[in-house]
Amino acid sequence: EAGVAQSPRYKIIEKRQSVAFWCNPISGHATLYWYQQILGQGPKLLIQFQNNGVVDDSQLPKDRFSAERLKGVDSTLKIQPAKLEDSAVYLCASSSPGQVITEAFFGQGTRLTVV
Amino acid sequence: AQSVTQPDIHITVSEGASLELRCNYSYGATPYLFWYVQSPGQGLQLLLKYFSGDTLVQGIKGFEAEFKRSQSSFNLRKPSVHWSDAAEYFCAVSSTSYDKVIFGPGTSLSVIP
Numbered sequence: 001e002a003g004v005a006q007s008p009r010y011k012i013i014e015k016r017q018s019v020a021f022w023c024n025p026i027s028g029h030a031t032l033y034w035y036q037q038i039l040g041q042g043p044k045l046l047i048q049f050q051n052n053g054v055v056d057d058s059q060l061p062k063d064r065f066s067a068e069r070l071k072g073v074d075s076t077l078k079i080q081p082a083k084l085e086d087s088a089v090y091l092c093a094s095s096s097p098g099q100v101i102t103e104a105f106f107g108q109g110t111r112l113t114v115v
Numbered sequence: 116a117q118s119v120t121q122p123d124i125h126i127t128v129s130e131g132a133s134l135e136l137r138c139n140y141s142y143g144a145t146p147y148l149f150w151y152v153q154s155p156g157q158g159l160q161l162l163l164k165y166f167s168g169d170t171l172v173q174g175i176k177g178f179e180a181e182f183k184r185s186q187s188s189f190n191l192r193k194p195s196v197h198w199s200d201a202a203e204y205f206c207a208v209s210s211t212s213y214d215k216v217i218f219g220p221g222t223s224l225s226v227i228p
Contacts, residue, residue: 004158033215042119042205042218043159056215091158093216103149104216106159 002026004107006092012113018080021110025073025094031055033104034067034077035091043091049075082114117142119208119219127225128196136191136222138206148189149207149216150180159205165189176200201226 005024013019025032030051035043046065048056052072060067064083069075079086089111093104118141128134140146147166151159163174170182180191189206206219 035218040221042207042220045215045217048215093159103161103164105161106151108156108158 004092004094004105006107006110008110009108010111012115013082015084015114016081018078019082019112021077021090021092023075023077023092023107025075025092026096026105029094029096029105030072031095032069032075033093034075035093037089037091037109039088046077082112084114087112087114117146117208117210117217119206119217121206121219121222123222124220125223125225127227129227130198131195134191134193134196134200134224136204136224138189138191138219139187140189140206140208141187142208142210144210145184147209148180148182149209150174150178150189150191151205151207153203153205155202162191196226198226198228200224
């Protein structure tokens with residue numbers, strides 16, 4: 001079974017520039033998450049999708065961050081404009097809620113450096 | 116609101132010694148509990164999970180964890196640590212299979228040869 005795919009693996013941008021990350025979840029997984037992990041901290045949930053609908057985006061800085069999952073499969077997370085404090089690893093995860101409870105499976109992440 | 120605390124920021128153990136990593140959670144109902152491991156440059160890998168039933172759960176790589184409702188704890192243990200166990204360990208909690216997973220701040224484990 002293929003895992004959660006993320007690209008790019010690394011990205012360096014200047015502050016005020018824009019950046020986009022892509023995630024392809026495990027086939028059949030209806031739930032998709034984007035987490036932000038700042039160095040030395042645990043992952044923080046940014047947004048959770050159930051199919052193509054948003055379940056929770058309470059911690060997403062909506063003035064600069066946006067995410068979409070138009071067809072209920074892959075997803076993109078965008079930052080515009082980026083700030084220095086956005087430097088972090090952005091993790092995508094997916095799970096398959098339902099009668100059979102599963103855990104979230106994580107991709108390897110995209111490491112963003114804002115200079 | 117759900118929350119997870121991991122009191123130990125960093126732990127150092129000798130190879131072959133036993134290990135216990137602490138995790139405490141705050142949640143009103145019975146939570147779903149997880150332990151993940153993150154090696155440098157890698158994504159998060161699930162070690163074990165607790166949903167219901169036997170409070171002592173076995174995971175991969177020789178790890179186990181015990182759910183203690185009275186103490187709101189879910190501590191991770193390993194009887195004999197290997198050098199390859201050096202990594203960051205995260206405890207996490209969720210309320211249902213549809214709910215978000217909340218992570219603790221993590222415990223960094225170093226292993227001395």
